[in-house]
Amino acid sequence: MTEELYKNQAKSVIARALAVLGAFDVEHPLLTLSQLARRAGLPVATVYRLAGELEDGRFLDRDGAGRYGLGVRLWEMGLLTPVHGGLRETAMPFLLNLHYECGETVQLAVCEGTDAIYIEKLTSEVSVPVKSRVGAHIPLHATGVGKALLAFSSDAFIDAILTMPLKAYTPSTLTERRALSRQLNQIAQRGYAQSDAEYQLGATSIAAPVVVRGTVKAAIGIVNYSARDDLAQYVPALLRATNGLALRLEEVEGTAYPSLSGLE
Amino acid sequence: MTEELYKNQAKSVIARALAVLGAFDVEHPLLTLSQLARRAGLPVATVYRLAGELEDGRFLDRDGAGRYGLGVRLWEMGLLTPVHGGLRETAMPFLLNLHYECGETVQLAVCEGTDAIYIEKLTSEVSVPVKSRVGAHIPLHATGVGKALLAFSSDAFIDAILTMPLKAYTPSTLTERRALSRQLNQIAQRGYAQSDAEYQLGATSIAAPVVVRGTVKAAIGIVNYSARDDLAQYVPALLRATNGLALRLEEVEGTAYPSLSGLE
DNA sequence: AGTATTCTTTTCATTGAATGAAAAGAATAC
DNA sequence: GTATTCTTTTCATTCAATGAAAAGAATACT
Known part of the structure; x- marks a missing residue:
């Protein structure tokens, strides 16, 4: 019972959401939902929901095939840095x-x-x-x-x-x-x-x-x-x-x- | 009792966090905490917490005076778009x-x-x-x-x-x-x-x-x-x-x- | 210096929103 | 035609997010 506890590392919603965004890198600019979940280290259902919200905010985009990529919004904000x-x-x-x-x-x-x-x-x-x-x-x-x-x-x-x-x-x-x-x-x-x-x-x-x-x-x-x-x-x-x-x-x-x- | 209900427009954490990030624009690339809260339309305490987490994720930075600005991480991610x-x-x-x-x-x-x-x-x-x-x-x-x-x-x-x-x-x-x-x-x-x-x-x-x-x-x-x-x-x-x-x-x-x- | 105003940070009791296992539904591979 | 992998939806449970309030800083005003 003590051993399974380490599974959830008590992350906040935001930390999780940022983990989702952080799953993308130069080698992986486009990811399917399951790849995204694996790379973010989160359950698929959770990522599905988070990604959906990030998509609403145009921080993520989906291409024709349903793959996720970082959204234009993110690029636009980068310009304000x-x-x-x-x-x-x-x-x-x-x-x-x-x-x-x-x-x-x-x-x-x-x-x-x-x-x-x-x-x-x-x-x-x-x-x-x-x-x-x-x-x-x-x-x-x-x-x-x-x-x-x-x-x-x-x-x-x-x-x-x-x-x-x-x-x-x-x-x-x-x-x-x-x-x-x-x-x-x-x-x-x-x-x-x-x-x-x-x-x-x-x-x-x-x-x-x-x-x-x-x-x-x-x-x-x-x-x-x-x-x-x-x-x-x-x-x-x-x-x-x-x-x-x-x-x-x-x-x-x-x-x-x-x-x-x-x-x- | 019915009238006060409209106050909270049932936003998700992520939506709120994105609202915080969205508070910045070309005219307002640097904001104090209270400006940030006002522009995001959220209580100060909430923004304080959210901004803190975004800062941990390097999506926000604070300058010497404590003012918030969009973080380098955001710019880096924009490059992956x-x-x-x-x-x-x-x-x-x-x-x-x-x-x-x-x-x-x-x-x-x-x-x-x-x-x-x-x-x-x-x-x-x-x-x-x-x-x-x-x-x-x-x-x-x-x-x-x-x-x-x-x-x-x-x-x-x-x-x-x-x-x-x-x-x-x-x-x-x-x-x-x-x-x-x-x-x-x-x-x-x-x-x-x-x-x-x-x-x-x-x-x-x-x-x-x-x-x-x-x-x-x-x-x-x-x-x-x-x-x-x-x-x-x-x-x-x-x-x-x-x-x-x-x-x-x-x-x-x-x-x-x-x-x-x-x-x- | 002294008071007022505005801003930042911390606390905490309450609750409602986030969670993720599970199952159903698609799509693809074999 | 069956198996495998992926996406989407559901829902009971709970834990993390919430924001009012108060304390603590800093700044402006007289």
């Missing part, structure tokens, strides 16, 4: 210009917890395929944008990251605290970061932080194949983009997210 | 190339119910400011992309739209069924749509549909000021983009959304 509405939207023109100027893949990333996360990536048909995906979490210590973000963070945060195990993604990944720490200082002085095959073999990048009022808000990076080591030529363009964005962010601060959104 | 993961991601390189070729504002839109909705908009610092916002709903009968979407839809759908009241946004908006119907035929024959100041004064556009296996999946548009009436020159580039995207979508069909996502 600070990272999107506040940052990406403002950054876009700068990213486009940069992309236009150098023709290489351009990335925008922010800190999210102990990782960096890609907010936007511009790749044209001509530029090099990079495996990074918008929304993907990437390590702070092993990528150009990651190191740019880290180098301009608070000492406390840097220390915290340095204390964590630094995973080696390639033979070139910096896994030693001392070495990484030294390089972060260099980056802070020079104003931009470099990375060569530290995360993905064959890819080089340069990246610079977007600093608003002393705080790193984001980083912009340029990536291409290691073979072509001419990225340095784009440093001025890169810095023009990051500085331009920083100024713009300072300007619109509060506008997009009115500090006091008035009555009602 | 078919319109984003399936369409925008694939379309992006084509949009970038088009934007690169013509230098004007480029838009991607799809049908959503009886409206069109902007999925992406590319504007560089140099190009003209257009008020359209990604995620915004726009009428099918009064914009370039809208008409492009409509002209290639099923007759049943066209009829349904033509039966609805056609709102006039400017003096140039087509509000007469006959005229609109005739123009849709023209568009279907010619392969692309035009629009001049029909939705927003001073803005002209051309737009073409993305047709995969006989079905319109999206439309791409180019917008600039009415003064410059040289948009026609970009028609070949536009069609190259829409056709290229159509082919690509046909190729990846099923890949991004595996019909049978295997076991588990």
